[in-house]
Amino acid sequence: MVCEFLESFDFAPRPADQPVELDDPNHSWIEVSFCLAGQWHEMSLIEFVVHSGLYRVEELDTAIYTEGIHIAPRTTLLRFWQVISTRRFGPKLKSRASWITDFLYR
Known part of the structure; x- marks a missing residue:
């Protein structure tokens, strides 16, 4: 089940202009x-972190949640890939985890 979860997990962050609706589950992003x-x-990310036990509901309005979760800029991710990989990363290249030299990052 762990492999199934990890293989299928997808995270698509809410656009910055989309408001967070904590009280209305019918309109969650x-x-x-x-x-x-x-199955x-x-x-939503809020539902996931609460159901998985990463955060409690009362922590969602605190800095530990609002400032702790962020997406690194694409340029940072590309520079990081150059450090850990033996090959270039690019939109037309099919990057593979086997190109990552350090087992910890792989």
Whole structure:
């Protein structure tokens, strides 16, 4: 089940101009999707972190949550790839984890 979860997990962050709706589950933005035990699940990031136990509901309005989760800029990710990989990264290249030289990062 762990392999199934990790293989299928997808995170698509909410656009910056999309407001966070904590009180209305009917209008939550789908940010996280994954398959577990053969069933697909889709939910907002807030729902995921609460259900998984990463944060409690009362922590969602604190700096530990709002400032702790961020996406690194693409330029930073590309520079990091150059440090850990033996080959170039590019939009037309099919990058592979086997190109990562350090087992910890792989």
